[in-house]
Amino acid sequence: MKCAVLTGGGDCPGMNAFVRAVVRTLLNLSPESTIWGVLDGWYGLVHGHFRLLSKRDVSGIVMLGGTILGTMRFPEFETQPELRERAARLLHEQGFDYLFVIGGNGSVKASYALERILRERGWNVRILVAPGSIDNDVCNNLGTSIGFYSALERSLEMLSWIRDTASSHRRIYIVRSMGRDSAYLAFYAGIIAGAEYVIRPREEVDFEHLADIAMHRDRDTIFLVSEAYPKSLAEIRQILEQILRQRGVEREIRTVDMSYFQRGGKASVTDILRASWLGYRMVCDALRGADSGFYTAFTIGDERAPIPLELAVDDERTNHLDIPAEIIAMARALR
Structure with missing residues (x-):
């Protein structure tokens, strides 16, 4: 069997663990098979950049950030x-028999568009996709994307540093978080770091209320803002x-944009385990002749189809645009 593995869109911690799992599982379970890396994502696929x-090529990469x-x-791939x-x-x-993909919302849509062409032409190449995005904007009513928990850990660390300085100087800090159209990264970071308020993308913000919050804080105030x-x-x-x-x-009010610091760094234990499990599962399914599909980033050992x-790719069936009401209620209760 001849397979390829592609990391698409924005990089995130856990992508390398996924690549390692795909390569080692395939070559250990099917030594006669070959696995090719697609260099530079969808751009590399279009231009035939394979390796x-x-x-040995994937030795020592399991904790590395990036890909x-x-x-x-490569927005041209969509247009x-x-x-x-x-x-x-x-x-x-x-x-090629299979293309293994890990990426965010754009990569899932690209995979679906590509799979439709393959099916229409009668070309028997199947595409298996795992969610990899710090934004958690990929069909996340079924799980959370690879990289999300790593970015949360990075966010908690940075927000704790900001809190130290804010408290020392009695400052208000307004901090921007990554997340694209999704509020998940900012909102969950706000919960774990104890932020006073998180501004979501489509929210009608009552700034008088934010001022009330700041006035009732003794020394420090942190407002998080979704990208x-x-x-x-x-x-x-x-x-x-x-x-x-x-x-x-x-x-005194200061502003901080922590966006690109959230994406980098080594993967969390949770993301390494889930990325490894998904890579393993996808290869095992491919060896059994599985059809194209999307794998949610559920916990290790979960065998849901x-x-x-x-x-x-159907936004009506996913939950990535806003936070569920019960999670918002919990955050308010924790203030």
């Missing part, structure tokens, strides 16, 4: 049908400063 991988295969943003056609034809003509919220950190700061001045309150790719 034959051995077990040894490389990845890059130009001829590029998807080219990628599908390349996979078929080079005799997709339309107002900038400077705009939020200006609004709060104006409200506090009108109330006769002088408080993958779902069809057309369901994984």
Whole structure:
């Protein structure tokens, strides 16, 4: 069997653990098979950039952040049908049986678009997809994406540093978090770090209420802001400063964007275990002739079947745009 493995979209901790699991499982269970790494994500697939991988190639990478295969943003793959056609034809003509993918929302949609072409042409190349994104924006009503818990650990560490300085100087900090259109990373980081408020992307914010919160804090206040919220950190700061001045309150307000620090660094134990399990499961299913599908990042040992790719890309069936009401209620109760 001839297979390829691709890491797509934004990098995240756990991608290397997934690549390692795919390579070692395939070569140990099916020594006659070959596994090729697609270099630089969907761009590399379109341009035929492959590298034959051995077990030695993936030695010592399990904890590394990022991806040894490389990845890059390639929006043209979504907007130009001829590029998807080219990628599908390349996979078929080079005799690949399976493409293993780990990536975020864009990679799931790219996989589905590619799989449709393969099916329409009658080319027997199947695509198995695992969710890899710190944003947790991939069909997450069935689980959380690989990389999410690693980013939460990084967020907790950074927010604890910010809290130390905020408390020392009696400051208000407005902190931006990654997350794209999803509020999950910012909201969960706010829960574990004890932030006073988290501004979600589509929320109508009551800034008078935020000022009330800040005035009732003795020394420190942290407001977290989701990436997709339309107002900038400077705009939020200006609004709060104006409200506090009108109330006769002088408080120093600082802003911090911790976005790109959340993505890097080694993978958490949770993400390593789940990425390893998914890589193993996907290869075992491929050796049994599984059809294309999307695997949720459930706990190690969970053997739930993958779902069809057309369901994984259906926003009506996923829960990534906002936080469930019961989680919001819990966060409010913990203030």
